[in-house]
Amino acid sequence: MTEALTPTQIVAALSGIPGWVLSGDGPDVCIEKTWHFPAFQETMAFANAVAWIAEQRHHHPELQISYKQCTVRWQTHDVKGLSALDFESAQALEKQLFPAKEQA
Numbered sequence: 001m002t003e004a005l006t007p008t009q010i011v012a013a014l015s016g017i018p019g020w021v022l023s024g025d026g027p028d029v030c031i032e033k034t035w036h037f038p039a040f041q042e043t044m045a046f047a048n049a050v051a052w053i054a055e056q057r058h059h060h061p062e063l064q065i066s067y068k069q070c071t072v073r074w075q076t077h078d079v080k081g082l083s084a085l086d087f088e089s090a091q092a093l094e095k096q097l098f099p100a101k102e103q104a
Helices: 009-015 040-057 083-098 097-103
Strands: 021-022 030-036 062-066 068-073
Touching: 009 062, 009 083, 030 083, 040 062, 040 068, 040 083, 062 083, 083 097
Parallel strands: none
Antiparallel strands: 021 030, 030 068, 062 068
């Protein structure tokens, strides 16, 4: 069973995924990151890639999409907070969509 992370675990996990920030509090706490794109088509392609990764992991983020940006928010509703699954999903997204940054 998935368990909620403690505040100390959250801070430690957050340090391992650059650019992601803690947002909200209590049951609304999440980790999020916003990406900016040159045009709508790139924004939608990114959102669809995120959806594909989420479906493969059986863990789905909240997406906020506008014309040239997309914000991805991970949280685990079952624990009313954050779990390791949220951080693993954020890391998987970074690794699969931005592999060059992993090697840098």
